[in-house]
Amino acid sequence: MTSQPKSSEFNPPQSAAAPGGWRTPALVIGFGCLITLIAFGPRSTMGFFLTPLSNANHWGRDVFAFALFGTVRVVCGGALLYGTGLVLMSRATSAPMLDVSAGVLLGFGLAGCSFPVVLAAFGKILPKEWRSVAFGFGTAAGSFGQFLYSPIAVALMDRFGWQQTMVIFATTLLIVLPLSLALSTPPTDSAKEAAASQQSLWQALREAFTHRSYVLLVLGFFTCGFQLAFITVHMPSYLVDRGLSAQIGGWTIATIGLFNIIGSVTAGWLGDRMPKRYLLAFIYFVRAAAILTFIVFPVTTVSCLIFGATMGLMWLSTVPPTNGIIMLMFGTRWLATLSGFAFFSHQVGGFLGVWLGGLVFERTGSYNMVWWLAILFGVLSALINMPIIEKPVPRVAMAAA
DSSP states (O other): OOHHHHHTTTSOOHHHHSGGGTOOHHHHHHHHHHHHHHHHHHHTTHHHHHHHHHHHHTOOHHHHHHHOOOOOOOOTTHHHHHHHHHHHHHTOOSHHHHIIIIIIIHHHHHHHHSHHHHHHHHHHHSOHHHHHHHHHHHHHHHHHHHHHHHHHHHHHHHHHOHHHHHHHHHHHGGGHHHHGGGGOOOHHHHHHHHHHOOOOHHHHHHHHHTOHHHHHHHHHHHHHHHHHHHHHHHHHHHHHHTTOOHHHHHHHHHHHHHHHHHHHHHHHHHTTTSOHHHHHHHHHHHHHHHHHHHHHSOOOHHHHHHHHHHHHHHSSTTHHHHHHHHHHHHOSTTHHHHHHHHHHHHHHHHHHHHHHHHHHHHHHSOOHHHHHHHHHHHHHHHHHHTTOOOSOOHHHHHHHO
């Protein structure tokens, strides 16, 4: 009597994917992709606001950098928190107000309407054969948001100013509210899932954090956040310091987003065809090599675009295999929570990358130390992911049998 309900943890019925006949897998993926695009886009443009916001308030880059950190929680109303944070950030005149708006509200808001929630919804709602490719497309949509919003941010700032640009971005987040209906899980499905797995939240966390492979995966994901956040926030200013225009910084970030569309979809496709740990190790190693090459050669417009294209292919490509490994090991019951803790590690890395970038620059007048840390962390994460064992825990293996 218990074997069939437990197996639904891996293979939810088709009706779960399309309750009432309108939520087809393609529509769920499409709406989820739009949510990640709209949510990730404004956050990827924060580097363009570093200089004007800092200059307007006579802050060092370390003040702005410290504010860009938020604790990951799956929160209701993430888009509203996100939009509120952007509006308050545009009016911030003190460091504490910036910490609350750019740090707390943007952090909680992004967590509530970005990758952890959307990809976990894909894992729980979609049929098994759709999941890996959906992870890739959902991640790619966030990358397209980065590509789309970066030049838009530069253009809007030139026309309306940086404060009004933030308000415009906040307004676009309202679109997330109706789109989120496609990702909701009906109460009946939630009840069935609860009956299928008697594992409590604390049991799931204990199982995960005593599992060596999960801990290694979470530690490796720290590097992803460190590298991405540092480059996203500080790259425009770094290029200006090297004598290039702000537009080159915009197009570099946009190039990263454009090429990660290819990288993320490819990573989702490869996740069903090769060991995910090897894919992750390759991504982290290539990132480290790309950063090393970028900083040892003269910085030019061409080198920036080549770097953007190379990093773009690896940028958020870690997300599909990371979520895939978590789902493989522990099932879908607590996928959002366990992916959320991995994303928390990512955000901690992001905080350190952004904050250290600002702090080191203010102390030394250079970003060199942080670039080298990004290289070191990339190599370490490549090595950390290699010993990961990709198989279900005994509880999940027995339920699937």
